[in-house]
Each structure stands twice: as C-alpha cells, then as structure tokens.
Amino acid sequence: MQGLSENWPMRGERWALFSVYNKTDVENDAKKLVDMGWHIIASGGTAKALIKAQIPVTDVATLVGGGAILGHRVVTLSRQVHAGLLADVFKTDDLAELVANHIPFIDLVRCDFYPLAEAIADSAATVASVVEKTDIGGPCMVRSGAKGLRIVICRQQDMAGVLEELSKTGNVCQEKRQELRARAEFEVVKYVGDSAVFHGSGRFTYFSGEKVCEFKGENGPQSPATLFARDLAKSDPLALNNFHVIEGSAPSYNNWCDVDRLLQIATHIGAVWIKNWSRTPYIAVGVKHGNACGASANVTTVGACTDVVAGDPRAIFGGLIMTNFVVDKQEAYALACGMPCARAMFDGVVAPGFTSDAVEILSRKNGKCRLMINPALEGGGIVDLDTAPRFRYVRGGFLSEPNYTFVLDFNDPQMKIFGTRRDAFIEQGLALAWAVNCTSNSNTITIVHGLALIGNGVGQQDRVGAAELALKRARDAGHDGKAQNRVIDRINNPATVACSDSFFPFPDAVQVLIDAGIRTIFSTSGSVNDKIIQDLCVDRNVTLYQLPDSVARGFFGH
Numbered sequence: 001m002q003g004l005s006e007n008w009p010m011r012g013e014r015w016a017l018f019s020v021y022n023k024t025d026v027e028n029d030a031k032k033l034v035d036m037g038w039h040i041i042a043s044g045g046t047a048k049a050l051i052k053a054q055i056p057v058t059d060v061a062t063l064v065g066g067g068a069i070l071g072h073r074v075v076t077l078s079r080q081v082h083a084g085l086l087a088d089v090f091k092t093d094d095l096a097e098l099v100a101n102h103i104p105f106i107d108l109v110r111c112d113f114y115p116l117a118e119a120i121a122d123s124a125a126t127v128a129s130v131v132e133k134t135d136i137g138g139p140c141m142v143r144s145g146a147k148g149l150r151i152v153i154c155r156q157q158d159m160a161g162v163l164e165e166l167s168k169t170g171n172v173c174q175e176k177r178q179e180l181r182a183r184a185e186f187e188v189v190k191y192v193g194d195s196a197v198f199h200g201s202g203r204f205t206y207f208s209g210e211k212v213c214e215f216k217g218e219n220g221p222q223s224p225a226t227l228f229a230r231d232l233a234k235s236d237p238l239a240l241n242n243f244h245v246i247e248g249s250a251p252s253y254n255n256w257c258d259v260d261r262l263l264q265i266a267t268h269i270g271a272v273w274i275k276n277w278s279r280t281p282y283i284a285v286g287v288k289h290g291n292a293c294g295a296s297a298n299v300t301t302v303g304a305c306t307d308v309v310a311g312d313p314r315a316i317f318g319g320l321i322m323t324n325f326v327v328d329k330q331e332a333y334a335l336a337c338g339m340p341c342a343r344a345m346f347d348g349v350v351a352p353g354f355t356s357d358a359v360e361i362l363s364r365k366n367g368k369c370r371l372m373i374n375p376a377l378e379g380g381g382i383v384d385l386d387t388a389p390r391f392r393y394v395r396g397g398f399l400s401e402p403n404y405t406f407v408l409d410f411n412d413p414q415m416k417i418f419g420t421r422r423d424a425f426i427e428q429g430l431a432l433a434w435a436v437n438c439t440s441n442s443n444t445i446t447i448v449h450g451l452a453l454i455g456n457g458v459g460q461q462d463r464v465g466a467a468e469l470a471l472k473r474a475r476d477a478g479h480d481g482k483a484q485n486r487v488i489d490r491i492n493n494p495a496t497v498a499c500s501d502s503f504f505p506f507p508d509a510v511q512v513l514i515d516a517g518i519r520t521i522f523s524t525s526g527s528v529n530d531k532i533i534q535d536l537c538v539d540r541n542v543t544l545y546q547l548p549d550s551v552a553r554g555f556f557g558h
Contacts, residue, residue: 015084016108018050019043019060019076019141021115022156027053029110029159036166041106043075043137063104076137085109085144108162109145110153113138113191117231120198130198139191142184151177152184186210190231205400207391212241216252225253232388237376238263243350244374247359249367254289255320255348259372261290261439261557262322262350263386264404268435269297270324270383271407276431277424280324280380281451284308285436288319290557292436292446293473295453297428301325305334307452312477322350324382332358345369352378406552408434408522414551418534419543422520425450426497430522430545433499438554445470445509446499447518449490454479459557463500463509470498471516492517501554503527507536514540524549 016038020026023046030040030050042050043060050057061067064078084106087094098105119125119133145152151172153159158180165172172180186208193206209228217223233239240256251259265285273280284304286294293315296307304323309316321335327349335349348370349362362369385405392399409415410427422430429448437446440458445466447455454477457470474480474491481489490496498513500523510533513521519542526549527533537544 013104014038014108015041015104015106016110017041017043017060017076017081017084017106017141018046018057019109019111019138020046020156021112021135021138023049024156025159026050026110027055029163030055030057032163033108033166036170038108039104041104074137076141081106081141082144085141085150086148088148106145106150108151108153109141110159111138111141111145112154112156113187116191117194120194125198127199130195134195135191139188143188146181146184149177149181152180154184154187158183205389213250215250215256218253222253227256236384236386236388237381238267238374238384238386242374242376243372246354246371246373247363247367248348248370251348251370251372255370257290258287258320258347259322259350261287262320264439264556265292265295265436266322266324266377266382267385268407268439269295269432270380271385272431272435273297273428274380274383275407275409276411277428280383283324283382284321285323286311286316286319286321288315291440291458292453292456293319294321295432295436295448297432297451301328301331302334305331309335310477311453312456312473314476315473317345318347320348320350321346322377323352324377324379325351326353326355326378327351327358327362328355329357329361332361336361348372350374350377352376404438404554404556406438406554408547408552410545412547412551414547416525416546417543418546419538419541422543426495426520429495430497430499430520433497434522434554437499437501439556440501441557442501442555444501444554444556445513447471447474447491447496448499449479449493449496454490454496463502463504464512466500467498467509467512471512489517494519497521499523501556503530503549504533505529507533510536514542519543521545524552524554526550 016033018026018030018040026046026049034040034056040057041060041063042057047057047059060076064080080103083103087098087105114133114135116133119130142152142154151162153162162172165176190208193208196204209230212227212229214224214226217225227240229241233241240259243259262285266283269283270280281297282301282304284296285292286308294308294311296304298304298307308321346369350372352375353373354371359371362371386403387405388403389400390403408431429451432451433446433448436453436456437444440456443460443463443466445457447470455470455474457466460466460469479490496518497520498518503524503526504510505527506529521542522545525546534544
C-alpha cells in the first residue's frame with residue numbers, strides 16, 4: 001500500500017461500475033463522473049435509471065455477454081466483472097489479459113445491498129423471504145473491489161468526498177481508498193453476520209460496531225478505552241453515541257458505564273409510572289460506581305433535584321446525575337447547593353439540555369464536571385426501555401441474555417397483597433423503590449421515603465446485610481431525623497417503603513426492616529418460609545406486596 005496514491009497509474013479510459021438498490025442521487029453522481037471523462041457500467045435497474053436520465057451508460061449485460069438469468073439471481077457474478085475489479089494494476093500481464101479479453105479495468109465500484117436487515121425484522125419473515133432479499137452479487141463486487149484496491153463506495157454519503165477529490169486531483173489518495181476498503185469489508189461483515197444470526201436461530205451471534213470515540217479506561221493501564229456504536233443505535237435516540245458533552249472533559253469508561261446504568265434506572269422509573277398511572281414524573285437519578293445513591297420521581301423539577309442530592313449526599317459526592325428535564329438556574333442551584341454538606345461536586349450531569357446559567361453554576365475547574373445532553377431524555381422519551389440483548393465478556397468468550405424489560409404492575413392478577421393495601425402515593429413510592437432496586441447490583445434492599453430514595457443497600461451476599469446496609473446509609477444521611485436540617489424521622493414513617501430484588505429466604509431481614517419502622521414492603525415470593533414472612537407482616541401491621549419470583553425477580557449487574 002505504501003506510495004499507492006503517488007504510483008497508481010493514470011489510465012486513458014476510466015471505468016466505474018454502478019449497481020445500487022437505493023438509487024438516491026445515483027443519476028447526479030454518475031453524471032459528475034461522466035463530466036470528468038469516466039465511462040459508466042451499470043446493472044439492470046441502475047442502468048435503466050441512468051438511461052432514463054440520459055446519462056451515457058453501458059449495461060453490464062453487454063460486458064458479460066448476456067442479461068440477468070435465474071430470475072435475476074445472476075447478473076454481475078461473472079469473470080468479466082470480477083476480472084475488471086481484481087486485476088493488479090501494477091502487473092503488466094494482468095492488464096494485458098484484460099485488453100486481450102476486452103475487459104475494462106474498473107477503478108470505481110458503487111454498490112449497496114438488498115435490504116436484508118429489513119427483511120429479517122419483518123414480523124412475517126420466513127426463510128424463503130429472507131433468502132429472496134439476500135444479496136450475493138453486491139457483497140462479492142464490493143469485496144473484489146476492496147481486494148483490488150479500487151475506489152469502493154457502499155454508502156451513498158461517501159460519494160461526495162470521492163467526487164470532490166477526483167475533481168481536484170483526478171485520483172483518490174491512498175488513505176481514502178484504505179478508509180473505503182475498510183468500510184466495504186465492515187458492511188459485508190454486518191450483512192453476512194445478520195444472515196448467520198437469522199438462519200442460526202440463536203446458535204450464532206456477532207459484534208459489529210463503529211468507533212465513536214476513545215477515552216480514559218477504567219484504570220490507567222487500560223487506556224485507551226473505546227465506545228463503539230452498533231447499527232441498532234441508529235434507531236435508538238437514547239443510544240450512548242447520541243449523548244454529547246457541552247461542558248467539561250471527555251467522559252471516561254467509568255462515566256459511560258454510569259450513563260448506561262442511569263438509563264436503565266430512569267427508563268424503568270418512567271415505564272412503571274406509565275404502566276400504573278399513565279404519566280411521566282420529573283425524574284432525577286444519581287449513581288456512584290453504577291448504583292443509585294439518589295433518585296426522585298417528583299411533581300416539580302426543583303423538588304426532583306433537591307431530593308436526588310439529599311438522598312445519600314456522602315455517596316453522591318463525585319457521582320453522576322441524570323434528569324428528564326432541562327436544567328435551568330433554579331434546578332442547578334438545587335443540585336449544587338441543596339445538599340446538607342458542602343457545595344456538591346459531581347463528576348457529571350446528564351440532561352436534555354442546560355441553560356447558560358446552569359452551565360455556569362455546575363461547571364468545575366479543569367472540566368471535572370461533565371455536562372452532557374441528549375434531547376431524547378426529555379419527558380416521555382425516558383420511558384423507552386433498552387430491549388437489545390446484553391453481553392458480558394468471560395474468559396474465552398462471552399455471555400448473552402435478553403435485557404431486563406419487566407415492569408411492575410400493581411394490577412397484575414398475580415400480585416398478592418398481605419395486610420391493608422396502601423394508597424396511590426405509597427404505591428408510587430414502592431414503584432420508585434422497585435425501579436431503583438431492580439437496576440442495582442444484587443442482592444439489594446432499597447428504601448424510599450415519599451418519592452425519594454433514602455437508602456440503597458446494594459451488592460450484598462445476604463438480605464439481612466442488604467437491609468442493614470440500606471438502613472445504615474439512610475441513617476448516616478440523617479434520614480432518622482438526627483441531621484441538623486431534618487426534623488422528622490423518614491425511616492420510621494408511614495410514607496417509607498422498602499423493596500427486595502428477590503424473595504426473603506428467612507424472616508430475619510424482614511424483621512430488621514419492620515423493627516426500623518418500615519410499613520410497606522415489596523418482594524417476590526418463592527421461599528419455603530413465605531407463609532411465615534406473610535404472617536409476620538400482617539401481625540406487625542405491615543403491608544407486603546408479592547409477585548412470583550419467576551415473574552418479578554430483579555437480580556441485576558452480577
């Protein structure tokens with residue numbers, strides 16, 4: 001490849017091959033090449049489109065000595081086409097063979113493929129319908145062009161840059177050819193990968209992504225880390241590549257992991273509100289090392305910001321916050337100055353947008369507070385759960401499982417309520433506790449007062465430890481009424497609820513919560529001690545909500 005752009009022979013006749021499914025701008029692009037002295041070869045429908053536009057074109061049928069056969073399955077699969085793409089321009093014997101066989105040296109190929117992904121996504125897809133939309137000639141041409149070091153264009157948006165360079169220099173440089181070659185091979189990988197996944201019915205999978213950015217790794221020796229965007233990101237407005245920094249330094253690997261977890265939490269809050277109350281609250285969530293240490297589902301934006309930092313102010317120091325509303329001056333003050341300790345120092349705030357006043361209030365020296373925006377977060381956009389499969393690297397391979405898309409429904413016929421059913425406000429608190437709980441590293445016990453998180457006991461090996469940790473974090477934050485700025489006990493309070501991400505195997509953890517004053521609990525059922533736990537709650541005037549563990553277990557982030 002070295003010196004290719006300088007040594008690539010300039011030939012008297014220059015030929016381009018067009019074979020496209022999407023014919024957007026194909027006439028304009030071909031005309032520009034013709035105006036620069038190029039000759040165009042085109043297949044079937046592409047040739048007809050160019051003829052209709054009165055652009056000089058040679059139908060590929062003329063080159064190969066016959067039209068399409070086998071119901072149009074074989075058009076460009078011929079030695080004339082592939083010899084024109086594969087001949088080595090630096091080998092005089094190759095060029096002489098082309099001349100002897102009346103085959104043009106094809107230096108540019110523009111080709112896209114039949115829409116296989118759309119055929120696979122069709123709810124009525126069958127093997128026959130997918131096979132019918134599986135392109136063979138297109139990927140073969142693209143790969144031949146790539147191997148022959150030709151100018152290969154398999155995306156319409158890449159054509160403009162090629163035409164500009166050709167008009168200025170008459171050629172396309174080495175770096176651009178290599179970039180297009182890599183793109184061509186990548187598009188073929190995706191195409192063939194989609195086919196393998198469909199026909200394999202779950203036996204195969206593959207990763208394909210395009211580099212978005214590089215950044216600091218989880219630890220110093222692991223840098224640089226990279227964010228890749230998969231094709232599905234194009235249809236997902238909440239995909240991470242759609243978040244943009246407007247203030248502060250580039251996010252690190254840890255920041256991106258936290259943004260992903262924030263999306264899991266916030267979308268589950270939004271989804272459970274829509275499921276049960278047909279509306280979306282103002283949502284603010286704070287995480288530290290992937291677990292919620294503040295969360296609020298409020299009727300006001302300022303209230304949500306105040307609650308999210310007051311939930312666990314010690315933990316949220318240096319954490320990341322996400323909202324589903326634009327952050328203005330008042331909300332920024334609530335975030336930055338609303339904590340019972342010193343002025344907040346966050347690693348970042350993620351929102352649909354920020355006013356200039358908010359940027360000034362939240363920014364920190366040396367870009368330490370990253371302000372990131374994505375307008376798709378606003379309002380109802382936050383209810384769109386991530387439905388794509390999740391992957392995890394393990395030594396020698398990876399694990400895959402469906403995403404967590406269960407949403408708690410208080411009207412689920414499988415829901416059992418032991419004791420007196422609580423009012424809508426208490427159930428909203430329980431919904432918030434559930435949304436945080438099921439997206440925290442298990443085992444987890446989550447405690448919510450009103451509509452604000454006050455204690456999250458995450459990642460414990462047993463439920464007693466998780467309950468004790470949740471209560472400790474709530475007490476350490478002053479929610480027992482002992483903090484200077486609090487006059488009520490938010491733990492021993494009728495408006496306080498707790499949630500467990502699975503069943504209680506023994507009554508001990510339940511007893512810890514009841515002794516602390518918790519009056520409403522959600523857990524799954526499935527323990528041999530369910531009846532003992534249910535009776536304990538009823539005897540102590542505590543309401544217990546339960547769904548079967550097979551339905552509602554919320555283990556997450558192992």
